[in-house]
Amino acid sequence: MNHFPIHGPFVAFLGLLCLVPPGAVAISWLLAPRTQGAEKRTTYESGIEPVGExxxxxxxxxxxxxxxxxxxxxxxxxxxxxxxxxxxxxxxxxxxxxxxxxxxxxxxxxxxxxxxxxxx
The missing domain is CATH 1.10.287 (Helix Hairpins)
Structure with missing residues (x-):
């Protein structure tokens, strides 16, 4: 007999809380481009080249x-x-x-x- 039925969803949510953020960081790290060209280092704002300071x-x-x-x-x-x-x-x-x-x-x-x- 289960006296605390709320523990199941709580534990599932806690598990997702512990797995999703590190998983998202790992996936973004794996899919990130490895090249560091001049285009990647430029400032980008609304598709317009930045002017001034x-x-x-x-x-x-x-x-x-x-x-x-x-x-x-x-x-x-x-x-x-x-x-x-x-x-x-x-x-x-x-x-x-x-x-x-x-x-x-x-x-x-x-x-x-x-x-x-x-x-x-």
């Missing part, structure tokens, strides 16, 4: 824009599960989410006034 310094505004995007992306990640269980969590959870959104709104207004959302 690869090291370009970006304006800090791009980083601020990306940071604001990530903040609101994480907000979406937090709001989606809450919306799924909205009918079971009650009115207090609604107030908590409204507070959460208000704090994010304050951050958005601050970033907007500081010019972090201006794309120049």
């Amino acid at each position: 690869a090291w370009i310094q970006f304006s800090v505004r791009y980083y601020m824009y990306a940071l604001v995007f990530v903040i609101f992306d994480v907000e979406t990640m937090f709001l989606y599960p809450w919306a799924v269980v909205f009918d079971r969590v009650g009115a207090l959870a609604l107030l908590e989410v409204c507070l959460f959104l208000f704090i994010l709104l304050i951050g958005l207004v601050y970033a907007w006034r500081k010019g972090a959302l201006e794309w120049l």
Whole structure:
């Protein structure tokens, strides 16, 4: 009599976890070309020959824009599960989410006034 039926799939998954990544690395190593010609060492980007230096310094505004995007992306990640269980969590959870959104709104207004959302 098997008291723990979940062990079978778990062990199978663990076995795949231990075999697939090393197997993929071994297959890619076996199939990789052995020649190191000039074409292989060139930089490739969208089929166009690279022009100029690869090291370009970006304006800090791009980083601020990306940071604001990530903040609101994480907000979406937090709001989606809450919306799924909205009918079971009650009115207090609604107030908590409204507070959460208000704090994010304050951050958005601050970033907007500081010019972090201006794309120049």
